[in-house]
Amino acid sequence: MAKKGEELVKYITERVVVYMETPKDVRKQNRQTREPWVLRWFGYVPYSILKWAQGIYKVSRAHEEAPPSSKG
Structure with missing residues (x-):
């Protein structure tokens, strides 16, 4: 169980670092x-x-907002 927790922390840390290193205009x-x-x-x-x-x-x-056409 401890190994899975360490992997999760490592994954989240990598994602945060990539996010922070990406320029703001690229993220947008x-x-x-x-x-x-x-x-x-x-x-x-x-x-x-x-x-x-x-x-x-x-x-x-x-069609509802169109003015009535006057024929005639």
């Missing part, structure tokens, strides 16, 4: 290129359904 760029959390947690099918639903909602809202 890495955060921006991450995929959405829904995609990481659930995959592409729920993500695509979500995007589809958002598109439908935007289209319906655009």
Whole structure:
């Protein structure tokens, strides 16, 4: 058990050192290129359904907000 604890401390220390040595702008760029959390947690099918639903909602809202056309 003690060996696993030492390995864990070593791993965490290495990760912290790498994080601290990485320039701030590189870390910020890495955060921006991450995929959405829904995609990481659930995959592409729920993500695509979500995007589809958002598109439908935007289209319906655009029709509601559009001024009535006067024909005639």
